[in-house]
Amino acid sequence: xxxxxxxxxxxxxxxxxxxxxxxxxxxxxxxxxxxxxxxxxxxxxxxxxxxxxxxxxxxxxxxxxxxxxxxxxxxxxxxxxxxxxxxxxxxxxxxxxxxxxxxxxxxxxxxxxxxxxxxxxxxxxxxxxxxxxxxxxxxxxxxxxxxxxxxxxxxxxxxxxxxxxxxxxxxxxxxxxxxxxxxxxxxxxxxxxxxxxxxxxxxxxxxxxxxxxxxxxxxxxxxxxxxxxxxxxxxxxxxxxxxxxxxxxxxxxxxxxxxxxxxxxxxxxxxxxxxxxxxxxxxxxxxxxxxxxxxxxxxxxxxxxxxxxxxxxxx
Amino acid sequence: xxxxxxxxxxxxxxxxxxxxxxxxxxxxxxxxxxxxxxxxxxxxxxxxxxxxxxxxxxxxxxxxxxxxxxxxxxxxxxxxxxxxxxxxxxxxxxxxxxxxxxxxxxxxxxxxxxxxxxxxxxxxxxxxxxxxxxxxxxxxxxxxxxxxxxxxxxxxxxxxxxxxxxxxxxxxxxxxxxxxxxxxxxxxxxxxxxxxxxxxxxxxxxxxxxxxxxxxxxxxxxxxxxxxxxxxxxxxxxxxxxxxxxxxxxxxxxxxxxxxxxxxxxxxxxxxxxxxxxxxxxxxxxxxxxxxxxxxxxxxxxxxxxxxxxxxxxxxxxxxxxxxxxxxxxxxxxxxxxxxxxxxxxxx
Ligand code: FES
Numbered sequence: 001x002x003x004x005x006x007x008x009x010x011x012x013x014x015x016x017x018x019x020x021x022x023x024x025x026x027x028x029x030x031x032x033x034x035x036x037x038x039x040x041x042x043x044x045x046x047x048x049x050x051x052x053x054x055x056x057x058x059x060x061x062x063x064x065x066x067x068x069x070x071x072x073x074x075x076x077x078x079x080x081x082x083x084x085x086x087x088x089x090x091x092x093x094x095x096x097x098x099x100x101x102x103x104x105x106x107x108x109x110x111x112x113x114x115x116x117x118x119x120x121x122x123x124x125x126x127x128x129x130x131x132x133x134x135x136x137x138x139x140x141x142x143x144x145x146x147x148x149x150x151x152x153x154x155x156x157x158x159x160x161x162x163x164x165x166x167x168x169x170x171x172x173x174x175x176x177x178x179x180x181x182x183x184x185x186x187x188x189x190x191x192x193x194x195x196x197x198x199x200x201x202x203x204x205x206x207x208x209x210x211x212x213x214x215x216x217x218x219x220x221x222x223x224x225x226x227x228x229x230x231x232x233x234x235x236x237x238x239x240x241x242x243x244x245x246x247x248x249x250x251x252x253x254x255x256x257x258x259x260x261x262x263x264x265x266x267x268x269x270x271x272x273x274x275x276x277x278x279x280x281x282x283x284x285x286x287x288x289x290x291x292x293x294x295x296x297x298x299x300x301x302x303x304x305x306x307x308x309x310x311x312x313x314x315x
Numbered sequence: 316x317x318x319x320x321x322x323x324x325x326x327x328x329x330x331x332x333x334x335x336x337x338x339x340x341x342x343x344x345x346x347x348x349x350x351x352x353x354x355x356x357x358x359x360x361x362x363x364x365x366x367x368x369x370x371x372x373x374x375x376x377x378x379x380x381x382x383x384x385x386x387x388x389x390x391x392x393x394x395x396x397x398x399x400x401x402x403x404x405x406x407x408x409x410x411x412x413x414x415x416x417x418x419x420x421x422x423x424x425x426x427x428x429x430x431x432x433x434x435x436x437x438x439x440x441x442x443x444x445x446x447x448x449x450x451x452x453x454x455x456x457x458x459x460x461x462x463x464x465x466x467x468x469x470x471x472x473x474x475x476x477x478x479x480x481x482x483x484x485x486x487x488x489x490x491x492x493x494x495x496x497x498x499x500x501x502x503x504x505x506x507x508x509x510x511x512x513x514x515x516x517x518x519x520x521x522x523x524x525x526x527x528x529x530x531x532x533x534x535x536x537x538x539x540x541x542x543x544x545x546x547x548x549x550x551x552x553x554x555x556x557x558x559x560x561x562x563x564x565x566x567x568x569x570x571x572x573x574x575x576x577x578x579x580x581x582x583x584x585x586x587x588x589x590x591x592x593x594x595x596x597x598x599x600x601x602x603x604x605x606x607x608x609x610x611x612x613x614x615x616x617x618x619x620x621x622x623x624x625x626x627x628x629x630x631x632x633x634x635x636x637x638x639x640x641x642x643x644x645x646x647x648x649x650x651x652x653x654x655x656x657x658x659x660x661x662x663x
Contacts, residue, residue, distance in 0.1 A: 002532055002533070002534045002535045032533050032534060032589055033589040033590055034533070034589055034590075035589065035590055035591060035592040037592075038592070061589075061590065062590070098532055098533045098534045098535070099533060099589075100530075100532055100533070101592045104477065104478070104592040106402075106478050107402035107403075107405065107476075107591070108400075108401075108402045130590075134405070212479055261530055261532070267529075267530050268526050268529065268530055269530050271526070
């Protein structure tokens with residue numbers, strides 16, 4: 001994973017729960033540009049633990065002067081967002097991976113329809129800038145509970161293509177209405193809670209849209225679960241995975257070299273062969289094929305867990 | 316470092332020659348005495364072994380000017396060798412920036428790039444080109460950005476769009492290919508354009524290679540070497556022109572095999588492009604006559620063993636089955652059976 005040590009240039013509250021952070025190169029060097037929808041992974045040295053969380057970039061993809069992210073504080077979460085909110089100050093230095101895009105615009109589209117729920121607005125902030133610059137037809141629908149909670153309002157430009165739906169004000173997303181009447185060749189991108197993504201997929205299916213024009217990104221943190229043990233075939237060691245730890249984090253803590261990129265079950269980098277499995281792998285990724293999943297021959301350590309007697313992996 | 320550019324041809328009288336220096340730095344592709352089809356990737360980028368073709372990101376060598384002249388001839392006869400589907404223009408600009416920036420940084424005495432916001436000024440001394448243009452404005456270049464920059468960069472270039480968990484051959488400049496056609500492959504996905512490779516498909520190699528490529532990150536390019544055999548130093552061995560080069564395979568004799576039979580090595584690299592998220596796939600071709608290759612004893616021994624022990628279907632697939640025995644007999648003279656050192660580089 002290629003990364004850069006960057007300086008926190010600014011930290012600002014957008015809403016009571018969402019903070020924006022800006023990172024710049026300590027010597028002022030230009031940062032690599034990126035495409036709308038890309039994310040970076042931020043490393044947080046939190047005492048004994050090294051936390052790593054992925055965040056969508058919300059700054060202008062064509063502006064290499066800095067990277068910006070928006071972090072929502074998850075009080076019941078694993079601690080990464082609390083660390084960002086409570087501990088990170090301007091002037092601090094953090095290690096940030098180079099951008100990677102697993103949620104890119106399909107530039108063949110005749111039109112782009114972007115649908116965001118809550119903090120799922122973040123990848124679209126950069127995409128909107130890209131679409132405006134390339135003068136491509138699009139519309140964005142942004143659903144939030146209340147204006148006070150809608151961090152995106154401070155991040156989006158004031159253009160007629162953007163429609164805000166505040167449910168407290170009685171304005172709910174009408175997916176059927178949004179999707180019907182779009183020109184042939186439209187692509188739809190959804191980011192937000194799992195329920196929203198399912199609803200868009202269902203509305204699309206009802207209207208006969210091909211699956212390949214429906215794109216989505218679930219914002220997934222590694223789900224907690226029961227602690228479990230894993231045997232590492234190469235060293236013969238057994239390691240314990242804590243309830244709030246991912247298998248990937250446990251491997252890293254044990255000093256095992258393992259490749260990763262998204263830490264959210266989407267990029268495929270951490271894919272690991274399972275040599276023996278007596279029990280059930282709880283697959284939470286969006287990467288493995290149905291065959292790999294049901295045969296329990298592979299596991300994605302960044303999000304997936306295990307329940308049962310023994311799991312031996314090729315690490 | 317100064318490079319003397321050869322005045323040479325890759326067709327008709329085939330005056331192409333490798334200098335002693337070019338032979339020494341040739342990317343010999345076999346790191347062991349036996350060959351298995353594989354997709355062994357390694358990191359590419361600055362800091363490769365000094366003097367080797369891996370030292371710079373886009374290697375420029377003594378054949379640069381002549382190769383660009385040969386590309387222009389091929390394009391004049393067949394403009395479809397360079398194509399870019401409409402959604403790939405941004406990727407073309409990404410590639411233009413990548414190549415200009417790398418060349419200007421790696422070969423400052425040959426290339427210069429001055430940027431003032433979007434107003435760029437490019438100087439290519441070996442080709443005598445000076446161009447002022449506006450980045451991302453195609454009307455300020457004589458042709459599209461992909462064609463513009465790849466007329467000034469050795470090797471073929473495929474530009475792959477990434478979507479639906481696959482890679483799509485949606486743009487490219489292909490004039491020095493080992494028997495494949497951009498016009499045929501354009502718009503195909505990774506599995507479609509690889510379809511004819513024998514054996515490897517069963518090994519699941521392609522699935523793994525695709526997964527690797529989908530995850531190539533910005534700033535972390537990778538590379539691999541591939542190889543085949545070509546009669547005469549011909550860059551354009553395209554299916555479209557098979558009638559021109561196919562019959563030349565029949566001209567190999569035990570007397571001329573050393574001079575006319577070439578090992579053809581492709582240095583393939585993979586680069587994530589920033590604005591478009593596309594994957595650039597440069598395929599740089601290096602040619603060496605067997606009589607030049609055998610001046611390096613380690614390579615002579617090893618190439619003999621590889622060609623001798625190669626499965627028949629691979630020799631068929633690579634298109635040199637008809638001359639295989641003549642090649643083996645020629646190389647056998649230089650193989651005394653001694654062990655070879657590991658790795659691809661010549662012994663000092
Ligand atoms: S790190 Fe991306 S799938 Fe696990």
